[in-house]
Each structure stands twice: as structure tokens, then as C-alpha cells.
Amino acid sequence: MVEDEPMCTYYRQSANLISRRWTPLILKVLLLRPCHYSEIARMVGNISDRILSIRLKELEEQKIIQRTAFDDIPVRIEYTLTAKGEALNEVIDAIERWGTEWLPEPEEGATQQACPPQKIS
Amino acid sequence: MVEDEPMCTYYRQSANLISRRWTPLILKVLLLRPCHYSEIARMVGNISDRILSIRLKELEEQKIIQRTAFDDIPVRIEYTLTAKGEALNEVIDAIERWGTEWLPEPEEGATQQACPPQKIS
Numbered sequence: 001m002v003e004d005e006p007m008c009t010y011y012r013q014s015a016n017l018i019s020r021r022w023t024p025l026i027l028k029v030l031l032l033r034p035c036h037y038s039e040i041a042r043m044v045g046n047i048s049d050r051i052l053s054i055r056l057k058e059l060e061e062q063k064i065i066q067r068t069a070f071d072d073i074p075v076r077i078e079y080t081l082t083a084k085g086e087a088l089n090e091v092i093d094a095i096e097r098w099g100t101e102w103l104p105e106p107e108e109g110a111t112q113q114a115c116p117p118q119k120i121s
Numbered sequence: 122m123v124e125d126e127p128m129c130t131y132y133r134q135s136a137n138l139i140s141r142r143w144t145p146l147i148l149k150v151l152l153l154r155p156c157h158y159s160e161i162a163r164m165v166g167n168i169s170d171r172i173l174s175i176r177l178k179e180l181e182e183q184k185i186i187q188r189t190a191f192d193d194i195p196v197r198i199e200y201t202l203t204a205k206g207e208a209l210n211e212v213i214d215a216i217e218r219w220g221t222e223w224l225p226e227p228e229e230g231a232t233q234q235a236c237p238p239q240k241i242s
Contacts, residue, residue, distance in 0.1 A: 006149050006150055006152070006153045006164065007146060007149055007150075007164070008217075008220075008221075010217070010220035010221045010224045011149065011216065011217045011220050011221075012146065013220055013224050014216050014217070014219050014220030014223075014224060015145035015146055015149070015216050015220075016142075018139065018140060018145060018216055019139060019140050019141060019142050019143070019144055019145050020140060020142070021137075021140050021141075022140070023140055024136035024139060024140050025128060025133065025136055028127050028128055028132065028136070029127055029128075031127070032127045043127065043128070084223045087219055087222065087223055088219055090215040090218065090219065091212065091215040091216050091219055093215075094211040094212040094214075094215040095132065095135050095136050095139055095212050096129075096131070096132045096135070097211065098135050098208055098209055098211065098212055099129075099131035099132050099134055099135030099136075100129075100131050100132075101208065102135075102205045102208055103131045103134050103135060
């Protein structure tokens, strides 16, 4: 029964890619503009160096981001979305639209901050 | 600098919700139709009972799914998306479109299965 098997391999793979902690936040930052490691770390906020390095490596292996080293002293490394990565803007936008539409509902104990958020340290 | 702080609280919250392992797969199953626990487990595939229970509980607490117990013997429990959960179809669709468009690219060592996938045990 096809209708009982809703998931193709492509969906599984892309869902697994998106559903890694911090990945949607890293992508959101890089959709803004190419960034250095420290800028990503600051804007994502609260992410450990170890995990951020792992996530960036994963995204680079998936050809979603490109890592470019510039010949400066000290060496300057920039992360940029590839076309494949830029195309994820539809997913990121959909997540944002859903959050804006559905999360402001009153929920017990939850406090909400307005958009844009307070500056991250 | 607003443009340097791309993430509002709502985006962070919805991204954190989506970026939990298995959650996009569970949502995809429930977008098909209301399901019993065992159906979700079968269609998601390879998920442990412990983790599936945790994920369903989380989604219920977020009011994304509703758990209904029917008065049968043995008791029958069905999981259904709420309106808030149904609205996540835009996110799920965007993930699927991206996967279909970008993942079929030849990548070293990766084998792809056509949609629809082989039946999950």
C-alpha cells in the first residue's frame, strides 16, 4: 500500500539532515551572509565549540556549505552556503512562519520575546 | 544591528522543535492520517519504543498531536495532529521538496532508492 508508506528515501535523508540539533540555527545565520566561525558561534549562541565544529563539518561534507580559507595572517576562514544550501531557505522560512503563527499562543509558564530578539551576548 | 541577529525567539523555538531526531518522520506519518502507536513505529522504522514514546509525549505537550484513548478492549490509542500540528505540513513539504530536488545528485558512495520506498518491514 503506497499510501501507507509515506516516506521516500529522499525525505528520510533530508529530514535526518534538518533534524540535527543546531543545524537549522546555523543555516539561518548563513542565509543572512557568509560568516566566520566566531560569528556563527555568537549568533547561534550557547553552542559548544565541539558541536559547532561537528555540525559545520557535516554540512560541508553534504556540500551544503563551503569553507574557504583566506591567505591572511591570522588565516581567515569563511563559511558560505552553496546553491544546495541556499535552497534550504524554503525549509527555514517555513519553520519561521510556523513559529510566528503558532508559538505566540499562550502556553503555561512560557515567556516569549518579541522579534527581533535581544542581542546574544 | 538587527541584520546581525537573524533569529527571533519563535524561530529558535520552532527550529528546536523540528530539529529533534525522528520528529519530522513522526509528523510525516501523522500527516497521512491518525495512527496507532504501532503504525507510527512501523512506518518510521528503526526507532526504539523508548524514544518514540518520548517524542510522542513531547509533541503532545506542545499541543502538536492529540492522544485519544478509545474504550475498547484492549484499549485503543490513536494519535492525531491538532490544527497546530497540521500547519507543520508546510515545513514537511519544504523538506521533501528540497530532498527530491537536491539529494538525487550523484554523491560518492551513496545509493538512493526511488520514491516510493521499499516497504518497511
